[in-house]
Amino acid sequence: MSMLRNFFLSLSLLLLSNGAVFADSTDPLPSWNDSQSKQSIMAFVESVTRSDSSDFVPVAERIATFDNDGNLWAEQPMYFQLFFAIDRVKALAEEHPEWRTEEPFASLLAGKLEAALAGGLESVLKIVMASHAGMTTEEFEVIVSEWLETARHPVTKRPYTEMVYQPMLELLDYLRANDFKTFIVSGGGIEFMRPWTERVYGIPPEQVVGSSIKTEFEMEDGRPVLRRLAEIDFIDDKEGKPVGIHSHIGRRPIFASGNSDGDLQMLQYTAAGDGPRMMLYLHHTDAEREWAYDRESSIGKLDKGLDVAAEKGWTVIDMAQDWSTVFPAEVK
């Protein structure tokens, strides 16, 4: 039985691993132009998965981490979670008369977004967290899911979950077909992402790392619930990303993908391990199909990261040049 099982298993694995075996006949990254970026990615994946390769990496160590905002889905004209926060603040404003005079809520409610966001990511997260607390974790999941069903992007009028990048969906699939475990490591709220990452990206909740507020176990009418407290627990950005990776994954990634200076430490941490490594920066160069921004942007600023990438020889994806398709809606 054992020999028979092993024979069929081997045969199936061979037939299943079309990413490697049938690379010639099926392009696993059809929305990527045949650029240096695509070639680098495929050469890396082949080198760590071919059992006769000197760079072979065992399956358990094939950890790939992806930033979310501006990397798996868009982040312009501002972080999508902020649109959620604004809608939520508006919905709750009647219950919170104090917000009319208290910043940054006063500015938010007055429609003065720039004033409300002036304090950068820390202040942004403060707004987000403050508008996200008080309910149980289950209630919050429902609130996020319902918002995603009805909310539309202000420019494209599409649901936010359709503002994801088709080439990155293909990259996630390609890595998983080659036995990588794919994780999100985002500055965004962990509980804002988990309700939809499995459906949209194929990434289950236990593989999502993000910023968090504290939760507390309590009994509500004899039933245990987790209450979301208005207190920041962890900010998963910049130096926080390697800390979040270590806390949640406990292993150094061999592949990391980001698009801003907030991802630099994650890429540095990934680069510092032994053996083969791949560090990817997505450069937003496509003003026509998406947005073009980098060193001067207040959202998704990519400045120091571009310099380090050039110095270290990391792969920089030029969105305009390297992607034949940006959003799934463009796929024929």
Added chain:
Amino acid sequence: MSMLRNFFLSLSLLLLSNGAVFADSTDPLPSWNDSQSKQSIMAFVESVTRSDSSDFVPVAERIATFDNDGNLWAEQPMYFQLFFAIDRVKALAEEHPEWRTEEPFASLLAGKLEAALAGGLESVLKIVMASHAGMTTEEFEVIVSEWLETARHPVTKRPYTEMVYQPMLELLDYLRANDFKTFIVSGGGIEFMRPWTERVYGIPPEQVVGSSIKTEFEMEDGRPVLRRLAEIDFIDDKEGKPVGIHSHIGRRPIFASGNSDGDLQMLQYTAAGDGPRMMLYLHHTDAEREWAYDRESSIGKLDKGLDVAAEKGWTVIDMAQDWSTVFPAEVK
């Protein structure tokens, strides 16, 4: 090609899933006597995995959480991590002259364990954390691994990683063969467990939840490292267990296994979900092959949990009655 692939795949899956298909011919839990506990476990697993069952649970939601100390490995005559801490304190004592007068180190170094441990788990964790900080995460992993190679249990003289429970190893395998994802959720240190849980339990680092100290990203000679700080980050015990589960897994388990009052909230949280649930308590009743302790024990106290289990009809494993084998060394 696709049909051929599907045929072999189906055949392989059939041959691989011996837990379900060959349940009659192969006992997946050979170290369990044919008791009510074993029958309950197998009936539960069958009910959630049979596709025609009204209790069927999709693979993604088959989350099982296990306490570690006293549940997957022994915890007597005291928590094994404490033996590690004592050995570590002794090894570092020369560098820390202040420990000679500072409690609980003074008591530890004087061999007065009871005095050092008088403060309960919080104080125990404080001792552990204080003796575990200062180095990088990579250095700590080496320290733990080297200790496990040489340290021996004071009573059995076996390596600590052989003080694991054979029936629980079988249960972990059985659940995974039925597409459960198995997690550790322990009051012990997350970084104390991760270096060996994959080898010993088949549980990878990213599926280990535990207590933690803070870490900080820093550059050491131009290389990014994570430094372990002498500051408690999270205590994964009692009310902390559902919080840790939510933070790391983001999904409510459908199966939870513990052995002490420290696991009660995890079991309550698991029980409170919709659909089929299994809550397991391991009752240490075997003074001959292991240890017998429950309501009065200072380590692994099981008092309120026994009452709740009886009231709610949870499964209580009677170690002496239900297990034909306790430790792997007893397997013929």
